[in-house]
Amino acid sequence: MTSTNIEAVTTGKVWKIEVQAGASVQADGVVMILESMKMEIPVQAPVAGVISQILVQEGDIVEEGQTVATLA
Template identity: 60%
Template sequence: MATTEIRSEIAGKVWKIEVPAGGHVEADEPVMILESMKMEIPVMAPVTGTVMTVLVAEGDTVAEEQVLATIA
């Protein structure tokens, strides 16, 4: 089973986790929402599958290109 990493495209703060670990997600569905410069930026699933790990928590600060979650 291949695992796909979901990475942050921007530096910001995790505002809301939409799909927790163990949850099913469709491709192009939001997994979480980041906040940067008072804008909400959805982080979309690149593939359909199950969220295996969520490596951040709501309120965490994230860097650009940081791995946020994995999908298998």
């Protein structure tokens, strides 16, 4: 089984994690919300699947392109 990485779309702070490991998500479903320059930016699943890991916590600072979760 291959996994798919979900990456941060911009540098910012993890404001809210919308799903937990084990949750099913649809393609383009919101996994978490980043805050950058007082804007809320959704991080979306690139494909439908089940969240296998959340690699960050609310309040963490992430870099653009950083893997923040994985889909199985």
